Amino acid sequence: MKKEAVAIIVVVVIIVGLGLISTLNSKKVVDWTESFDERSNKPYGLSVLYKELPRLFKDNDIKTVYHTPYYYLSANSEDGYGDHIAEGTYMIIGGTNYLDESSVDELLYFAENGNTLFISDYYFPSVLMDSLGVKVNYAANKDSISSYQLRHQKNTKTISIDRNSNASYFEMLPVKANVLGTLKTNDSVSKQPNFIEIPFGDGFVYLHLEPKVFTNYNLLKGDTYTYVEETLSYLPDETVYFDSATKYYDYYYGETEAKSDLGWFLKQPAFKWAWLFGLLLLFLFIIFNAKRKQRIVEIIKPLTNTTVDFVKTISNLYYETQDHKNLVHKKITYFLERIRSEYHLDTSVLDEEFIERLAMKSGKKKSQVKTLVNVINRMQKKTEFFEDNLKELNKHIEDFYSA
Numbered sequence: 001m002k003k004e005a006v007a008i009i010v011v012v013v014i015i016v017g018l019g020l021i022s023t024l025n026s027k028k029v030v031d032w033t034e035s036f037d038e039r040s041n042k043p044y045g046l047s048v049l050y051k052e053l054p055r056l057f058k059d060n061d062i063k064t065v066y067h068t069p070y071y072y073l074s075a076n077s078e079d080g081y082g083d084h085i086a087e088g089t090y091m092i093i094g095g096t097n098y099l100d101e102s103s104v105d106e107l108l109y110f111a112e113n114g115n116t117l118f119i120s121d122y123y124f125p126s127v128l129m130d131s132l133g134v135k136v137n138y139a140a141n142k143d144s145i146s147s148y149q150l151r152h153q154k155n156t157k158t159i160s161i162d163r164n165s166n167a168s169y170f171e172m173l174p175v176k177a178n179v180l181g182t183l184k185t186n187d188s189v190s191k192q193p194n195f196i197e198i199p200f201g202d203g204f205v206y207l208h209l210e211p212k213v214f215t216n217y218n219l220l221k222g223d224t225y226t227y228v229e230e231t232l233s234y235l236p237d238e239t240v241y242f243d244s245a246t247k248y249y250d251y252y253y254g255e256t257e258a259k260s261d262l263g264w265f266l267k268q269p270a271f272k273w274a275w276l277f278g279l280l281l282l283f284l285f286i287i288f289n290a291k292r293k294q295r296i297v298e299i300i301k302p303l304t305n306t307t308v309d310f311v312k313t314i315s316n317l318y319y320e321t322q323d324h325k326n327l328v329h330k331k332i333t334y335f336l337e338r339i340r341s342e343y344h345l346d347t348s349v350l351d352e353e354f355i356e357r358l359a360m361k362s363g364k365k366k367s368q369v370k371t372l373v374n375v376i377n378r379m380q381k382k383t384e385f386f387e388d389n390l391k392e393l394n395k396h397i398e399d400f401y402s403a
Contacts, residue, residue: 030042030043031043032044032163034094034211034212034215035245036093036094036095036211036215036245037245037246038050038064038242038244038245039245039246040216040245041216042216043215043216043217044212044215044216044217045215045216046093046094046214046215046216046245047216048216048219048220049093049214049215049216049219049228050242053240053242056229056232057232057235057237057238057240059237060088060237060238060239060240061088061239061240062239062240062242063239063240063241063242064242064244065090065241065242065243065244066244066246066247066248067247067248067249067250067252068098068099068100068102068103068247068249069090069099069103069104069106069107069110069243070100070102070103070105070106071250071251071252072086072241072252073086073090073106073107073109073110074106074252075251075252076252082252086110086115086241087114087115087238087239088115088116088236088238088239088240088241089115089116089117089118089235089236089238089239089240089241090107090110090111090115090116090117090118090241090243091118091119091235091240091241091242091243092118092119092120092121092243093119093120093121093211093214093243094120094121094211094214094245095121095245096119096121096123096124096125097125098247099125099128100125101125101127104125104127104128104131105127107128108128108131108200108205110203111200111201111203111204111205112200112201112202112203113201113202113203114201114202114203115203116203116204116205116206116235116236116238117200117203117204117205117206118206118208118232118235119205119206119207119208120207120208120209120210120211120213120214121208121209121211122136122166122168122209122210122211123136123168124136124207132174132198132200132205132207133172133173133174134170134172134173134174134177134196134198134207135170135171135172136168136169136170136171136209137168137169137170137171138166138167138168138169139167139168139169139183139185139187139188139192140185140187140188141164141165141166141167141185141186141187142186142187143185143186143187144162144163144164144165145160145161145162145164145185145186146160146161146164146167146183146184146185146210147159147160147161147183147184147185148160148161148181148182148183148184148194148210148213148227149181149182149184149191150180150181150195150227150230150231151179151180151181151182152180157223157226157227159213159222159223159224159226159227160222161210161212161213161218161224163212164210164212167183167185167210168183168194168209168210169183169192169193169194169209170192170193170194170196170207170209173193173196174198176198176199177196177197177198178196178197178198179193179195179196180195180196180197180206180231180234181193181194181195181208181231182194182195183209183210194208194209194210195207195208195209195231197234206234206235208231213227213228213231214228322387324385324386324387324389324390325384325385327390328379328385328389328390328393331390331393331394331397332376332379332380332393335376335397336376339358343358343361343362345357345358345361350373350376350377354373355369355370355373358373362400364400368399368400369400371396372396372397372399372400375392375393375396376393379393
């Protein structure tokens with residue numbers, strides 16, 4: 001057994017050493033992929049915004065949608081089979097290229113019926129732009145820095161976004177559109193609209209052309225968070241349906257939350273090493289403990305009479321706590337219960353009639369019974385008790401039964 005333990009220790013030390021060497025030698029490379037994933041802590045993930053949504057929309061539900069808008073909204077409608085009726089704001093940030101014509105129609109129907117649609121992306125599906133009457137173009141941006149500002153907010157500062165070679169703006173707008181925010185690059189002469197509000201039926205559609213402002217990298221840099229807060233302040237104070245980067249392209253059956261995704265955890269270096277190390281230890285444990293072992297035969301001691309020990313324990317407990325009031329009340333209660341069961345007398349009123357009947361049925365002297373009843377009546381009226389009170393009551397009760 002000692003050899004087995006030594007072998008396990010050696011293997012563990014080797015693996016831990018290799019892991020440390022690999023970690024020290026590996027250079028951490030920043031992943032600038034624009035995933036717009038609400039679970040991602042990478043620069044262009046949305047984990048910071050996703051965690052802040054409950055604060056930005058206080059007292060409102062934040063429902064994460066993992067199905068396409070077509071499946072989710074059609075299911076959660078008045079005539080659908082979902083677990084509720086979807087009403088509020090549907091929010092999509094980045095990655096709208098998955099939206100097909102059915103999902104766009106469902107989103108517009110959602111807005112038309114008194115709800116709100118908010119989409120932020122560099123470009124939108126053509127069916128959506130055709131339906132709303134908008135056209136998107138790209139501004140020249142050689143230095144990859146663009147500035148953004150909201151029009152109608154008093155405290156909004158102009159913010160700058162770097163690493164932004166594709167600055168989008170609205171080249172054509174419908175007459176009823178309201179421009180809420182503008183874009184300007186160092187190469188452009190004037191500001192261009194990049195954030196608009198379009199009344200649609202009984203609701204509104206908000207289109208925003210810079211999804212990177214909502215990412216971790218920009219939210220944690222400078223005053224960008226104030227721009228984001230004021231951009232989202234245009235949205236109504238209602239339930240928010242956040243469109244997840246993770247999608248299940250099947251029918252919606254009522255699952256509001258996503259299933260566990262172990263793959264995302266395995267992408268985290270620390271968790272990956274811990275997971276592999278745990279599996280290795282489990283494998284070694286199975287190998288070295290494969291032989292069947294005889295269990296130790298348990299010695300069963302014979303049962304003992306613990307009644308006396310129990311009585312001693314309870315007696316010591318009351319003696320140590322000095323709870324005379326509790327003991328007095330218990331002794332009176334047990335005595336009166338015994339009187340009721342043995343002599344069938346009503347003990348609710350301990351008066352002269354009760355004394356005479358108890359003396360007659362028990363065969364005790366009336367003077368002895370009267371003394372005991374008077375002590376009980378006096379004890380029931382007291383609020384503070386001492387050891388002498390308990391001794392006095394116990395003496396009269398024992399005299400009653402011994403005489």
